[in-house]
Amino acid sequence: MCGIVGAVTNGAAGAGPADAVVDGLARLEYRGYDSAGIAAVSGGDVVVRKRAGKLRGLLDELERNPLPDARAAIGHTRWATHGGPTDENAHPHLSGDGRLALIHNGIIENFHSLRNELVADGATFASETDTEVVAHLLGRAYGGDLTAAMLEVTKRLEGAFTLLAVHAEHPGTIVAARRNSPLVIGLGDGANYLGSDVAAFVAQTKSALEVDQDQVVTITGDSVAVVDADGRPVENRAFTVEWDAEAAVKGGFDSFMDKEIHDQPQAVADTLRGRTDELGRLQLDELRIDETILRSIDKIIVVACGTAAYAGHVAKYAIEHWCRIPVEVELAHEFRYRDPVVNEKTLVVAISQSGETMDTIMAVRHAREQGSKVLAVVNTHGSTIARESDAVLYTHAGPEVAVASTKAFLAQITATYLLGLYLAQLRGNKYIDEVADYLAELGRIPAKVTEVLERQDHVRDVARSMKDTTSVLFLGRHVGFPVALEGALKLKELAYIHAEGFAAGELKHGPIALIEDGQPVFVVVPTPRRPTLHAKVISNIQEIRARGARTLVIAEDGDTDVEPFADVVFRYPETPTLMTPLVSVVPLQIFACELAKAKGYDVDQPRNLAKSVTVE
Ligand code: M6R
Helix, strand or coil: CCCEEEEEECCCCCHHHHHHHHHHEEEEEHHHHCEEEEEEEEECCCEEEEECCHHHHHHHHHHHHHCCCCEEEEEEEEECCCCCCCCCCCCCCCCCCCCCEEEEEEECCCHHHHHHHHHHHHCCCCCCCCCHHHHHHHHHHHHHHHHHHHHHCCCCCCCCEEEEEEEECCCCCCCEECCCCEEEEEECCCECCCECCCCCCCCCCCCCEECCEEEEEEEECCCCEEEEECCEEECCCEEECCCCCCHHHHCCCHHHHHHHHHHHEEEEEEHHHCCCCCCCCCCCHCCCCHHHHHHCEEEEEEEEEEHHHHHHHHHHHHHHHHHHEEEEEHHHHHHHHCCCCCCEHHHHHHHEECCCCHHHHHHHHHHCCCCCEEEEECCCCCCHHHHHEEEEEEEECCCCCCCCCHHHHHHHHHHHHHHHHHHHCCCCCCCHHHHHHHHHHHHHHHHHHHHHHHHHHHHHHHHHHHHCCCCCEEEEECCHHHHHHHHHHHHHHHHEEEEEEEEEHHHCCCHHHHCCCCCCEEECCCCCCCCCHHHHHHHHHHHHCCCCCCEEEEEEEEEEEEEEEEEEEEEECCHHHHHHHHHHHHHHHHHHHHHHCCCCCCCCCCCCCCCCCCCC
């Protein structure tokens, strides 16, 4: 929710900071696309260009009205919270004297009272945003030292914020602050950067610094200074950005979503890579949680949202089966409000692509306060969840730009399976050779996903033929159930179609009443090598077919039992039960993507959504 980028150079030759900021905005647009804006300091003034709508609008404006040369620039891409998506509400916002420009990600919860106080003192506002209040406060607090002003003003703010400010009197400086919203620093040569995540500056540098809670950062082209809320200097952890700038471009595909669906074999392979020793034993050195603690846990709770929660839901089946530890899956936003039973014997696993989902961050904090160890399964280095957890198991999906999650889902399932197998190995639930067999199966998944991708034309044709459909249901059993939920979520968020996923066994407890003539129903069928499970799902298909449903069946190669009852069959290669979500979900992703495109929608930036939900 809102992307933030800043760049400052020491004035030596090279690309200007505005170019770096525009590049960063293009890479961060997934965080919000209600408006985009940029401010640069030049010739003793702050110059602002901003436009409602997608980044394209700002780029057109910059062509008509280029920015002057500058050493410091800040840019923002917005997901509207306070005030509609208008030019006026677009960031940057200016202080009362117009000498300071500010961008913000987050929500200032006490902005009403601050605004009333400012209005009573004669301030006038150009926007409806909470952000402009901070711009005014900073302008008033400024007495020559922008860092001091930031330290003073942030003490008065409640809520979540990443703030970046430039001032006309400091042409080569950006000052930033963060609380409960993301910020990372990029370290360049004669230039430094700030961003909501490393994608903001990945084209400029791979060298980065984390920023902790309530810190204030001052960067110039040659220096980076970080202080805590009391102004005391602090040393932050440096890290190397592993993502490639090229990984975050479409690379010949129509959309990022298409590309990311095709990245999936690689995402699984990369997440598996380097996690076994020379004897084939699983090694997760990065876990950093004492083995005695991991042996003593008696419960696992997965906290996550959206697609990440469905990955957790899949993992529950595998981890319970392999480790005999009870696993609960909890939507992160429900977790801390229901007084969950967690203690030092509970391992909380937080799954998040971005590592910045506020609901999941709050769940992590709550779990740690209760004495639980928290293990993060995260895709983004330097992110808040990665930093605040006791241990991190990184997924290596590379940057995921499309708002709808695809490759992160597969990488999350893969990483949580590694965790399950590791715990099974550590706790003696599985012999090393059994773990090795499962790892070998996981190792075969990239090739199987590739096979499913090679059959995508069939899925695409069916999707296009269904572009006028208004409702689709999804059924699955066992690990097929979360796959059904994920299929429905993809269709809702991309094609804006009513879509619901159900556990197939639940059908006769109510949902079957929805079935009428022609109602499309996807059914995720388990492998026939689990005959009991398989037979139950075949019965479910017959039940809905008998009531007029149009059945679209996802079934394993060679499963002829489905044929008499299926209007359409999408096939996946022979795969052991627990591994099937990694292949059976792929046709559902392609279906949703293609149907949305057939309806003329932007699959990378669906309406009302942002990639990272950084406010509660
Ligand atoms: O970054 P996270 O994995 O924490 O994000 C969680 C959800 O917001 C995310 O998976 C969302 O549901 C996707 N748009 C689904 O495609």
